[in-house]
Amino acid sequence: VESCFKTVVENGAEPLAGPHELVDEHGIVAKATIKTYGDVVHSFICDENYDGVFVPGFREDSETEYSFGFKFIDHIVGNVEKGQMNHWADFYADVFSFTQLVHFTDKDISTKYSALMSKVMQNSNRYIKFPINEPADGLNKSQIQEFLDYYGGPGSQHIALLTDDIVHTCTQMRNAGVEFLEIPDAYYDVLKERVGDIEEDIEILRQLGILVDRAGEGYLLQLFTKPVQDRPTLFYEIIQRKGSDGFGQGNFQALFDSIEHEQGLRGNL
Template identity: 40%
Template sequence: MNIFDIDHLELFVGDAQQAAYYYGSAFGLEAAGRGGPETGLMDQRSLLMAQGEVRLVLTSGLAAEHNAVSYVQRHGDGVAVVAMRVDDVAECFAELVSRGAAPVSPPRSFTDGTSSVTFADVGGFGDVVHRLVQREGDSFLPGPIEMLEREPNEHPMFSRIDHLAICVPAGKLQATSDFYQEVYGFAEIFTEYIEVAGQGMNSVVVQSPSGGVTFTLIEPDVERRPGQIDDFLQWHAGAGVQHIALITDDIVSAVDHLGARGVRFLSTPDAYYRTLEQRVGHVDASVADLARLGILVDRDHWGQLLQIFTESTHVRRTLFLEVIERRGARTFGSGNIRALYEAKEREMVHAPTPMAADPDPEPMEV
């Protein structure tokens, strides 16, 4: 069983066309495919947005019984499917199920004569499932998703998905990590406890043997003051993807372009930059530009990491994006967690009152 990388993410959203407009106009993703009643998907509307190797499928249910409808009602817009590219879907599906993964849908294949794809779905975390994908040719999903003619951007801002940050309820962190190690064959590569302003959280990073799929798992410390992780879990009604980290080769240029497109980022105190190079060493970028844009910098044994987080545009203040540039660094910016927490705390002051949620909801039927 070989899991290579993240093939795509499928987001269940209230309005796929509106979401596609947002990801296109704000982040420069291109409309690459579409599916709906005209392609045989009678109960849903799906739009494929792409840039580099980043592919997002935005799906809205057209019938009350579609999974996307109940997902959005419970969680709001969010990541419902994390698709992973594998070498043999049938073999991988059978092995994962034998190891304890819940079977959601068995292997099935589509072809258009020039391209083919085989995929199957198995259980992941919370209400999120994993789609195993094996493809040949250029079509994304021959048949259900009709590819659109386009000229891909020769200089995309983003090249691929670096990692996903996943919030899990208190007491579920180690069990979730063990699940990915024992069932999916991932390795636990990083652990940390972080305390900020009376709040606390535990973090574990699990990664596929290929290094192509990385999940940062986070749980709140309930013995400390409630904070943004608690808010996410309440507003999202359980475990889910808190943010998607996208890799760029030039974060200063990318953030400048995104800002011009109207993307808003979490702010960083000016004091953060006064001792920046004392903390992380020389940065091969203008500190004035980093401060102007609010870009954070961290260092590990292998190099530097530059990162910034967008404000959430969701009414529940849940899912947001991270823009990240790796200059050799292999870790995830734990040195910047304090700055992120402080920025998110400022954002939460203006957030809506959280909706009541079942503290221990039953899994949604898929």
């Protein structure tokens, strides 16, 4: 932790909390934290001397009747102000030696009303991915700008959770009362033509609202919750990867369309 913290600060990161220890009955965790955009922070953790669930202050939830099957966090998406995407992409490149996986422009992701731009930054083994969005000019307010207005500045738009069985995970979450964004039925009418052969039953995907897209040599399946706050800010993505570690433009556009539909229902479009 101390070495990592020293390196990123030397590379230009702003420190928030230097190396220190967190202690409870399960052992010791070393931690240090830096600032990024808005109120988002990144912490370095070393838990080799800790046998608890995660870090001190966390406990296992053993009371739930549902088994969702989450594996780990696949990626976390940040929304920043117009003109700041390149700055923060450069930050991850300079401070963490991240590289750019993909870049979507306002020509790639847009509707007749609004648009966004996005760069996906990743570490060397692709385990850590941070897409960074900024609003783009359009006829009306971008959904990214709506997030910035309600959140009071830049922040994490959504957290993507990886599963090995998205049909099971989605079914369990719906049974638990989780609400997801609605996908137009027409999306599934042309799905096979757009993505080709897949292992999943398209009618089941239609019923559950699961998106599919080709990316690289494989494909990925995704769906998105409605905002989990009382304002249109943070939401969650559920994702399953079938031979793909990328980001499909088709699903990126479908998500943009679905959020814009909800934005219109709120009267903010």
